[in-house]
Amino acid sequence: MRIDVISLFPEFVAQCAAFGVTGRAGERGLLQLHGWNPRDFAQGNYRRVDERPFGGGPGMVMMIDPLRAALQAAREADPRPTRVIYLSPQGVPFTQARARELATRERMVLLCGRYEGIDERLIEAEVDEELSIGDYVLSGGELAAAVVIDAVARLQEGALGDDQSAVQDSFEDGLLDCPHYTRPVEHELGQVPPVLMSGNHAQIARWRRLESLGRTWRRRPDLLDEAALSKTDRALLDA
Ligand code: ADE
DSSP, X not given: OEEEEEOSOHHHHHHHTSSHHHHHHHHTTSOEEEEEOGGGGOOTTTTOOEEOOXXXXXXXXXXXXXXXXXXXXXXHHOOSOOEEEEEEEEEEEOOHHHHHHHHTSSEEEEEEOBTTOBOHHHHHHHOSEEEESSSSOOSBSHHHHHHHHHHHHTTSTTSSSSTHHHHHSTTTTSSXXXXXXXXXXXXXXXXXXXXXXXXXXXXXXXXXXXXXXXXXXXXXXXXXXXSOOOHHHHHHHHO
C-alpha cells in the first residue's frame, strides 16, 4: 500500500511510522510512505502557506494553492486513483472497521491541517472523506495521520509476526480484548489464571470470551449494541 502524506511536517509523520510494526511493514515492502510539504509548493520569498481568516477571528487558515499543488504532485507521482482523506476533529470517527476498509486500498493520500484549519474550498474540491481520531483538538493532523497509518499498516498481510494477532485484537469482533499473561506463573503481583495453563483449548476460549464480554460490559457497554454476539454470549450477559 502506498500512503502519501501532505503536511508541513512530513518528516514527523515518517518518524512516527519508522518503528515497530509500521517500520517492519515498510522494510517488507508492504507500506510505502511519501511526504509532501506544501511549503515546497508555495510562492514568494516567504513561501507563505497560511493567511488570516476572512471575517476575523484568531489564528491562521491554510491557503488553497500550496496544498493543491502538493496534492497534484502526490497524484502525479502514482497514476493509480486515490482517495484523499483529511484529518480533522470535524471528521467521522476513525474506527477499527474504517481501518479494515482502508487497509484494502492500494493507496491513499492523508491531508494534515495546522493552525485553525484549511480553506473550505480546498476541502470541498479535493477531499473525499474527513476522519477524526477522537473528540479532542490536536494542534495538527500529523498525529492523527500517524494513528491511521499505524492502524492500517498492521492490517497488511504479513505485517504482524503472527497473522492471527490482528484477528484476535480488541474491536475485531466488536468487543474489548481479554487480559493477557506470561511467565512467571507465580509473582508477588499475583497468579496467572489456572485455566490458561490447563491445555484445554475449549475452556481457554470460553474464559477469554467471558473476560472480553465482561470487560466490554463494564467499560464500554455502548459497544455491545453493535457487537456480533452469539446466543451463548447473550445468555452469558443476561445471567
Ligand atoms: N486534527 C486536529 N485534531 C484532530 C483530531 N481529533 N482528529 C483528527 N485530526 C485532527
